[in-house]
Amino acid sequence: MPRRSRRPQRWALLIILSLLGFAAYSAYAGWQQLTTYPERPGLGSAETIAFEVPAGASFPRVLELLQEHQIIAADEATAFKLFVLHRGAAGKITAGKHSFRGDMTPSEILDELMRAQPSLERRVTIPEGKHSMQIAGLLAEAGLGGSQEALLAAMRDPALLERLGIPAISAEGYLFPDTYKFSTEASAEEIITRMVRRHQQVYAEVHRANIDGAKRLADDFGWGDHQIVIMASLIEKETGQAAERPRIASVFLNRLRFATFKPKLLQTDPTIIYGCTVPVQKSEAC
Structure with missing residues (x-):
């Protein structure tokens, strides 16, 4: 009876050993990637690049934005994605404005993406009985509208007053006292417009509730x-x-x-x- 050849068994063993070696090398390379990649500086310049992450943006969308602004190279997108997922940080990216440099490491980029954003809104209370200069001062002190001078200029802007339907040379008396939340980026014109619109809303309600009194004032005094x-x-x-x-x-x-x-x-x-x-x-x- 002929002796069975051992050559196929040796080939099978070599293939298995090769696969194990390749798997070990791949695991080692992957481990090296995860340990060295996060601290590898980018190849871009030190010039600051800023963009805004929209509220509710998904991680894939953030990854696209990073590539569009050349903060991460297209051939590194997968590595950065794996790094972020490994850190469990995909859901920790904050909306708002972020600043980057082309030479930042992936770890620095991720830290910036997770950086807590300052509040983009300010709450301010305008008490009853305040005149326009006092109101402009309160708004400016809250970091709104640019400056007291800019706010006063908006209150006296003829074009704005006409758009708001105010038949006067200023918005005095039309700036409703209330507690407001304004964006820190809102212009003086936007702030004054909102306060006047609030006045008009409340005035319309009061006028409807006192229509007879308003008619008497119209009849008696015009x-x-x-x-x-x-x-x-x-x-x-x-x-x-x-x-x-x-x-x-x-x-x-x-x-x-x-x-x-x-x-x-x-x-x-x-x-x-x-x-x-x-x-x-x-x-x-x-």
Whole structure:
């Protein structure tokens, strides 16, 4: 009986050993990649590159953005993806503005992507009874609108006032006192617009609830919305007690009804103080 050849068995053993060796080398290479890749500097320049990660962006989308801005080379995208997944950081990337350099390591890039973003909103409370200069100061102190001067300029911008339907030379009286949240990137015009729109919303509700009173003011004095706003502002400055305001309103209106009361200027303390401090062109009574 012929002896069975051992050559096929040797070939099978060699193939198995080769596969094991290849697997061991692949594992070693992969381990080397995971341990050395994160600290390998990029080949780009030290120039700063900034872009914004949109809110809700998926990790694949962030990976695309990194390649689009040449922060990660296309041939390194897979390695960076594996590195991020190995760190369990795919869901820890924060939305907002990030700054990178072309020579950053993958580890530095990931740290920047996970960096906590400063709040993009500011909360500010505008109390009742504040005039435009005070309101502009409060907004500027909160880091909103650029500066007090920029905010005052927006309040007096004829084009903006026309768009908002304000028949006056400033938004005085139309900046509704409330607690607001504004983006730190909101312009002075956007801030003033929102405050005026809030005033218009509340005024419309109050007007509907007091339609008969508004009609009497129109019949007796020829007043429209603007004149009502002025009178409401005067009464608010005259007293901080809500219970006293109806009585003060009656005194002012009765005074204006007198035929002998001319030239129909109330000249109350609030009007004198305001005229001497806030407007660009000060009152002659100062």
